[in-house]
Amino acid sequence: MQEGTISIPGHREVTAPAQSRPRGDVYAANCPTRQLLDRIADKWSTLILMLLAAEDMRFNALKRRIQGVSQKMLSQTLRSLERDGLVSRSVEPTVPVTVTYAITPLGRGLFGSLSAMIEWAETCMIEVTAAQRAYDLKQASAG
Amino acid sequence: MQEGTISIPGHREVTAPAQSRPRGDVYAANCPTRQLLDRIADKWSTLILMLLAAEDMRFNALKRRIQGVSQKMLSQTLRSLERDGLVSRSVEPTVPVTVTYAITPLGRGLFGSLSAMIEWAETCMIEVTAAQRAYDLKQASAG
DNA sequence: CTGCATCCGCAATGATACTG
């Protein structure tokens, strides 16, 4: 951990202490864009964002919907997303408390790119699977 | 590891033994699309694909260009990408051997969605950073 | 109900050394 870092547990720091050249090079290790890319490239972030783009949801609703996520990771991811301003969290002071998550305008912007990706994934899944099988066969025979 | 799984090291299996319902639910743990999504959502895959979309590259050229990647991860990711049919690998039998990586048509399809995402990331980075700062401040005072 | 804190195993990653 360096100076500018914060303590979000699930947040992998890229060692970016006061980067001086913010623009242009996504391939530089300390580029802030890459940090963002890492967040986007998170296993759960994508799924959450997709869900929230459709409708606001409660914590447990999300958890039920996204199979395989633990509350820890869900909570963690949600907090990261909130911190990035992609998701908003609103608390109604009922008893017990009611927490609702929603996508922000900023998040909705990202959602556009994301959905294109998902769509691609669903479309090309067949081809990819075929490629994998071919590759595996070749490996098995070649050694 | 289950039956259908293979031994690519960097490949996190989602326990998908002969999934029966391939379509529709990206949120199901065993959905093949999600496997693909995980691949896409890889830290290095994105970067590599972006680079190769611009031009064919050699191994070390990639390594030099992508700061912070270890040969191990680069090699690993490259192999995954090749297995998925997104990247092609060609070997010229020179001495020493010359290996060139290129993006495939399939990979280029994905590249479209990807570049939209990168573009978004670069555009909205400022806003996200601002949101982060605001969040952190709020935490610091309220926390 | 909605979380946060803690412990902990294991997979993923990185550093280093070695091969062709």
Add this chain to the structure above:
DNA sequence: CAGTATCATTGCGGATGCAG
């Protein structure tokens, strides 16, 4: 140059328990 093999470490992610 283009990797593979080995070893050390990290921190993800799951399970559990507790709090508001």
